[in-house]
Ligand SMILES: Nc1nc2c(ncn2[C@@H]2O[C@H](COP(=O)(O)OP(=O)(O)OP(=O)(O)O)[C@@H](O)[C@H]2O)c(=O)[nH]1
């Protein structure tokens with residue numbers, strides 16, 4: 259587990275992978291129609307180690323990779339909700355394109371990252387998969403909300419308590435001075451368990467509307483829903499791209515550190 263803040267995160271390189279479009283359930287942006295996923299899951303901790311091990315590479319390659327990094331914007335999206343609702347599986351599905359065979363309760367936070375292309379611009383979506391269990395999250399909460407760009411609230415459609423507890427999660431978010439302009443979405447997960455659904459769509463939709471959120475009902479497990487899972491994150495990335503510009507600045511070439519600063523600009527050409 260790493261604890262890098264976005265300002266300190268160095269942009270790693272990317273690989274392949276992809277997804278777009280998909281059927282909607284309740285309300286959904288078609289953000290992904292004009293979007294191409296570029297990179298599969300990247301554990302930032304591993305990426306950090308790999309960067310460290312290659313730090314003896316020739317200086318020109320470091321310089322050119324930093325120059326590439328300067329062009330890359332990073333959006334920090336946190337995933338919040340009760341333990342066992344499927345936060346890890348959803349983030350894994352988005353960044354890795356599959357459902358994990360086995361998961362354990364998240365301790366602190368797990369970082370996953372995916373590079374996506376929106377209207378010709380490559381953007382890194384940095385997903386913070388947070389711990390639902392209080393004992394595994396209490397020392398980390400400040401870090402979750404620090405400089406966050408978007409929030410995904412998750413409940414389990416087969417567990418009414420996870421839906422009722424959303425109010426507490428929203429209050430925690432508000433209590434950490436997350437601006438009202440930070441986009442938030444609501445995700446009802448485990449829709450594949452059709453015989454066990456406890457949270458009706460209309461109830462969830464009403465709740466989402468009252469909190470000015472889009473609602474996505476989906477399943478991290480069902481591969482037919484993978485594009486819908488992608489849409490959760492891509493709709494946010496599109497909204498963020500339209501709202502603000504996050505740029506790497508203050509390149510300190512001596513030690514290879516890159517600091518991310520945030521500035522706001524108005525852009526209006528996002529397809530979603
Ligand atoms: N049927 C079904 N099971 C799911 C789905 N998503 C997750 N699960 C299962 O739900 C359990 C919990 O999933 P996790 O992703 O680890 O839950 P979490 O929200 O990350 O839990 P914490 O890390 O403790 O906060 C695991 O057994 C998953 O296999 C889904 O869409 N459908």
Ligand SMILES: [Mg+2]
Nearest residue numbers: 345346363364
């Ligand atoms: Mg987890």
